[in-house]
Structures are given as structure tokens and as C-alpha cells.
Amino acid sequence: MSSAHKNLSIFSTDNLPDITEKRFAIVVAEWNEEVTNALADGAHKTLLTYGAQEDNILRVTVPGSYELSYGAQKMAQREDIDAVICIGCVIQGETKHNDYINHAVAQGLTNVSLKYDKPVVFGVLTPNTEQQALDRAGGIHGNKGDEAAITAVKMLKF
Numbered sequence: 001m002s003s004a005h006k007n008l009s010i011f012s013t014d015n016l017p018d019i020t021e022k023r024f025a026i027v028v029a030e031w032n033e034e035v036t037n038a039l040a041d042g043a044h045k046t047l048l049t050y051g052a053q054e055d056n057i058l059r060v061t062v063p064g065s066y067e068l069s070y071g072a073q074k075m076a077q078r079e080d081i082d083a084v085i086c087i088g089c090v091i092q093g094e095t096k097h098n099d100y101i102n103h104a105v106a107q108g109l110t111n112v113s114l115k116y117d118k119p120v121v122f123g124v125l126t127p128n129t130e131q132q133a134l135d136r137a138g139g140i141h142g143n144k145g146d147e148a149a150i151t152a153v154k155m156l157k158f
């Protein structure tokens with residue numbers, strides 16, 4: 001397996017932009033909240049670690065990952081937000097519902113980012129099982145929330 005026993009959250013922090021004055025929105029889906037809260041906490045802590053100010057981090061929730069696109073749009077259209085980090089976890093079920101959600105969110109977040117000319121980061125886990133999700137929300141494969149946050153930071157160099 002490509003990710004077997006690997007920490008997938010190891011990333012370079014060379015040449016990061018100064019984000020002291022940058023303002024971030026973290027949009028968090030409530031579905032699978034044990035996972036999404038762990039991801040959001042990781043993203044929040046990572047932003048602070050690399051220079052963001054606590055008062056410049058706005059955290060909001062939406063019911064599910066499908067609503068992340070709308071939540072991201074409401075954040076991206078604000079003049080006082082420089083980057084949006086979207087957090088979700090869509091666990092495969094018995095039907096194809098997860099596929100429709102995942103494709104909709106991926107395309108939706110891309111559309112918002114391009115429409116408002118701001119980084120909108122896809123921090124959505126799409127695991128087959130809850131354990132795979134937990135492994136990527138502070139477990140053996142790291143924390144995708146950390147990765148999402150550093151991605152937002154790096155994109156602010158543009």
C-alpha cells in the first residue's frame with residue numbers, strides 16, 4: 001500500500017510567507033465530528049505554529065461535507081478572509097452517496113477558489129473505513145488538517 005506505515009503529514013516549511021496579518025477561515029463539517037474536530041484542531045494549531053494570530057482565525061461549521069462549498073463561498077467572499085481551509089470526512093457507506101459528495105465538494109471548492117481568487121484548501125478525508133479516517137486525523141498517518149493548513153499558508157505566497 002502506498003501509505004502503509006507512513007506519516008503522510010511530513011511537509012517542507014522552507015520559505016513560508018509571513019502570515020502575521022493574514023486571516024483564515026476554517027470551515028468544518030459536523031459529520032464524523034470526532035475526526036473533523038481532530039483535523040480542524042490540527043489545522044488551527046498549525047496556523048498558530050507558523051505565525052497566524054489567534055484573532056485572525058475564524059472557525060465555522062456546516063452540517064456535512066456537501067455543504068462545505070457553500071460555507072467556503074460565504075467565507076471567501078468576505079474581504080476580511082485571505083484563505084479558507086475546508087475540513088470534512090466522508091466515509092464510504094453501502095451506496096454511492098459518498099462518491100457524489102466527494103466529487104461535488106472537490107469541484108465546488110475549486111470553483112470557489114477560482115471565483116474569489118483566494119486559496120480554498122481541500123481538507124476532506126475520503127476513507128473507506130472509520131479507522132482509515134482516524135489514522136489520518138492524528139493517527140499513524142499524521143493529520144490531514146496540519147497538511148491543509150500548511151497548504152493554505154504556502155498558497156498565500158502568490
Ligand SMILES: Nc1c(NC[C@H](O)[C@H](O)[C@H](O)CO)[nH]c(=O)[nH]c1=O
Nearest residue numbers: 029031063064065066088089090091
Ligand atoms: N455520509 C456523510 C455525509 N453525509 C451528509 C452530506 O454531506 C450532506 O450534509 C447531506 O447529503 C445533505 O446535503 N457528510 C459527511 O461529511 N460525511 C459523511 O460520511
Ligand SMILES: CC(=O)[C@@H](O)COP(=O)(O)O
Nearest residue numbers: 091093094095096097098
Ligand atoms: C457517505 C454518506 O452519506 C453515508 O451516510 C453513507 O450512506 P449510505 O450507507 O447510505 O451509502
